Amino acid sequence: MDKEIFIYNTLSRKKERFEPITAHKVGLYVCGPTVYGDPHLGHARPAITFDLLTRFLSHLEYKVRYVRNITDVGHLENDADEGEDKVAKKARLEELEPMEVVQYYTNRYHDYMKLLNVKSPSIEPRASGHIIEQQEEIKTILEKGYAYESNGSVYFDVKKYNEAFPYGILSGRNIDDLLTNTRTLDGQSEKKNSFDFALWKKAAPEHIMRWPSPWSDGFPGWHMECSAMSKKYLGDHFDIHGGGMDLLFPHHECEIAQSTVAHGKTPAKYWMHNNMITIGGQKMGKSLGNFITLEQFFTGDHEKLEQAYSPMTIRFFILQAHYRSTLDFGNEALQAAEKGLNRLNEAMLKLDQMEASSQSDCDIKSLEDKLYTAICDDLNSPIVIANLFDGVKIINNVLAGKQKISASDLNDFKIIMRLFVYDILGLMPADNVAVTSDNKLDEVMSLMLQLRQNAKINKDWATADKIREELLNMGFVIKDGSDGASWELK
RNA sequence: GGUUCCUUGGCCGAGUGGCUUAGGCACUGGUCUGCAAAACCAGGUACGGCGGUUCGAAUCCGCCAGGAACCUCCA
Numbered sequence: 001m002d003k004e005i006f007i008y009n010t011l012s013r014k015k016e017r018f019e020p021i022t023a024h025k026v027g028l029y030v031c032g033p034t035v036y037g038d039p040h041l042g043h044a045r046p047a048i049t050f051d052l053l054t055r056f057l058s059h060l061e062y063k064v065r066y067v068r069n070i071t072d073v074g075h076l077e078n079d080a081d082e083g084e085d086k087v088a089k090k091a092r093l094e095e096l097e098p099m100e101v102v103q104y105y106t107n108r109y110h111d112y113m114k115l116l117n118v119k120s121p122s123i124e125p126r127a128s129g130h131i132i133e134q135q136e137e138i139k140t141i142l143e144k145g146y147a148y149e150s151n152g153s154v155y156f157d158v159k160k161y162n163e164a165f166p167y168g169i170l171s172g173r174n175i176d177d178l179l180t181n182t183r184t185l186d187g188q189s190e191k192k193n194s195f196d197f198a199l200w201k202k203a204a205p206e207h208i209m210r211w212p213s214p215w216s217d218g219f220p221g222w223h224m225e226c227s228a229m230s231k232k233y234l235g236d237h238f239d240i241h242g243g244g245m246d247l248l249f250p251h252h253e254c255e256i257a258q259s260t261v262a263h264g265k266t267p268a269k270y271w272m273h274n275n276m277i278t279i280g281g282q283k284m285g286k287s288l289g290n291f292i293t294l295e296q297f298f299t300g301d302h303e304k305l306e307q308a309y310s311p312m313t314i315r316f317f318i319l320q321a322h323y324r325s326t327l328d329f330g331n332e333a334l335q336a337a338e339k340g341l342n343r344l345n346e347a348m349l350k351l352d353q354m355e356a357s358s359q360s361d362c363d364i365k366s367l368e369d370k371l372y373t374a375i376c377d378d379l380n381s382p383i384v385i386a387n388l389f390d391g392v393k394i395i396n397n398v399l400a401g402k403q404k405i406s407a408s409d410l411n412d413f414k415i416i417m418r419l420f421v422y423d424i425l426g427l428m429p430a431d432n433v434a435v436t437s438d439n440k441l442d443e444v445m446s447l448m449l450q451l452r453q454n455a456k457i458n459k460d461w462a463t464a465d466k467i468r469e470e471l472l473n474m475g476f477v478i479k480d481g482s483d484g485a486s487w488e489l490k
Numbered sequence: 491g492g493u494u495c496c497u498u499g500g501c502c503g504a505g506u507g508g509c510u511u512a513g514g515c516a517c518u519g520g521u522c523u524g525c526a527a528a529a530c531c532a533g534g535u536a537c538g539g540c541g542g543u544u545c546g547a548a549u550c551c552g553c554c555a556g557g558a559a560c561c562u563c564c565a
Contacts, residue, residue, distance in 0.1 A: 033565070046565045086563070171560075177492050178561075222563080244565035249493080276559070286564050320514070321503060326496080326558070333502040336515035346529080382504050386513035396530055461524060479528045
């Protein structure tokens with residue numbers, strides 16, 4: 001708890017010292033997925049970034065309330081005002097009830113987040129479950145005169161807002177630029193200005209998802225849910241608001257405007273934005289259709305994938321880059337991550353084999369300091385990982401007798417390595433070591449290794465090599481060590 | 491066109507004024523091995539271009555080149 005944490009605040013474009021609004025407590029709101037498609041690699045980035053943040057804050061004994069919403073209503077498919085609700089469109093295509101689609105993809109999202117060892121948020125509210133709260137918020141904004149009704153829809157009056165409050169404080173845009181640069185879309189006639197945004201939309205006759213309201217049968221506008229739900233669960237001013245950089249404008253800018261009017265203050269003290277994962281230098285996302293789903297990564301079933309990659313490889317791959325940098329997808333990079341993670345895992349498994357000496361020539365305190373300094377510096381997970389590999393070197397050197405470690409250092413070392421690898425980075429132990437000695441397969445394999453060992457003693461290399469080769473074909477890798485052979489699944 | 495940002499060695503990717511060998515992978519050498527694989531140890535290569543500020547810049551400023559995100563739903 002005595003650590004100084006610095007986080008980059010998009011509002012100030014600087015790293016700032018983190019000071020919670022209420023001592024020992026942190027309110028965190030993160031924009032979650034729109035559940036109308038399978039979760040892809042891009043969804044893993046914010047999930048893992050803010051999982052890392054909450055894991056670390058929890059370790060420092062902050063009580064974290066982490067709210068991550070599910071967007072199941074309100075986003076339009078194409079042209080802003082004439083579009084069709086995304087969820088409704090998907091439902092028609094698949095001939096499913098909208099809520100059935102929502103539930104299906106929500107479940108899928110949960111399943112894949114669990115595989116990535118992403119902890120569940122404290123509260124996961126759905127937009128469709130907070131229609132009343134959103135309507136109340138719209139009423140307040142109307143009463144205060146910062147919105148107007150037009151043909152059954154309600155729009156936020158950005159120009160009027162800008163006279164009293166600075167619009168664009170997060171994204172650096174100003175309304176003059178927006179006026180000249182916003183595209184002309186259909187249905188703009190309902191609005192006073194092109195940059196006004198909808199708080200409530202009247203539903204077209206064919207629109208399935210709709211709710212009654214004082215203005216029309218319709219649905220809430222794009223940005224309403226986050227304002228209403230963050231206030232309900234975290235209050236009108238909370239610590240950290242997170243999300244992808246692509247949400248910065250207009251989503252978060254509009255959210256600030258809505259909340260500022262409705263609640264009388266800006267919603268969050270710190271704004272954190274994770275960068276995009278790119279593929280061939282371009283953002284991986286829905287619009288370009290260049291995304292690879294998490295399922296495809298785990299099965300390897302995609303033309304761009306040379307092999308399957310385990311969930312922990314994906315997690316490690318993401319943590320190897322800083323969350324504010326773009327991260328470029330590539331098989332070579334993923335394979336490098338896989339091998340690096342494997343090396344870390346192997347070393348972690350050898351932690352208990354280390355023996356203490358009367359003296360110590362490794363500096364565990366310095367390692368610990370470096371790890372904390374890195375994670376406190378705007379969650380610099382790549383540096384954390386680099387330092388953990390220094391730890392790997394210590395493990396191997398001590399086991400090889402090249403370095404000595406005292407009993408108390410060894411104790412501290414084990415604690416700090418496990419803390420950072422498992423608890424903070426959230427990397428689960430390797431799963432291919434699950435096979436234990438009470439397993440039938442293991443008995444058979446011991447027999448095979450014994451037969452091969454006998455052949456080797458008799459210098460019957462042909463038989464020994466044949467056993468090794470045949471086992472390899474069946475997916476078993478034989479590793480000859482200095483103290484006997486072992487095996488693992490390929 | 492506007493806003494925000496990026497350009498580091500074979501690849502991924504940290505680093506923001508003067509030793510960071512960042513780290514991982516790949517590569518090379520070594521140890522081990524019947525051989526091989528694995529494992530471990532060791533080692534080399536960089537800072538888009540041109541100017542400027544400075545005793546000193548990958549790191550600050552300017553210009554140029556190239557690229558990205560956002561301005562429309564997107565993590």
